[in-house]
Amino acid sequence: MGITYCGPYADALADDHEGYAARILPDGTETGTWTHATREFTGYRAHCACGWRGSAAYPATDEGENLAVETWGRDHLIPLVNTVARRHTVTGEQLLTLVRELRGSVDRVGDEQGAGLLHAVERIEELLDNLAHDEAVR
Numbered sequence: 797m798g799i800t801y802c803g804p805y806a807d808a809l810a811d812d813h814e815g816y817a818a819r820i821l822p823d824g825t826e827t828g829t830w831t832h833a834t835r836e837f838t839g840y841r842a843h844c845a846c847g848w849r850g851s852a853a854y855p856a857t858d859e860g861e862n863l864a865v866e867t868w869g870r871d872h873l874i875p876l877v878n879t880v881a882r883r884h885t886v887t888g889e890q891l892l893t894l895v896r897e898l899r900g901s902v903d904r905v906g907d908e909q910g911a912g913l914l915h916a917v918e919r920i921e922e923l924l925d926n927l928a929h930d931e932a933v934r
């Protein structure tokens with residue numbers, strides 16, 4: 797009935813994040829069950845199967861339903877995915893530390909092999925510089 801995420805890092809997220817537009821009933825209760833008993837409602841609110849609820853209430857229209865679903869994605873799902881993505885991202889500082897360690901190791905290698913390794917390290921440094929420059933431009 798709801799929306800489940802299947803993009804990057806989906807396997808790392810808990811299975812219980814199914815978003816939906818809950819109906820707000822006249823007595824104030826909110827439900828994801830759309831039956832004859834819940835046919836009269838005053839609006840929609842973003843809900844997730846994990847228990848998360850959006851703060852905004854939207855009109856009882858198709859647009860309101862869409863806004864509730866969009867709220868679930870923007871305010872709940874994307875922050876969860878970003879948290880997982882950060883755990884799987886190598887930072888620039890970690891890469892620079894690795895390159896410095898490589899450069900230190902190259903200095904201890906013989907001339908011919910060392911020249912090839914030094915070239916590889918310099919190429920990595922160049923790529924990192926370009927990445928850093930691209931980040932600064934954004």
Ligand SMILES: [Zn+2]
Nearest residue numbers: 813844846848
């Ligand atoms: Zn959730």
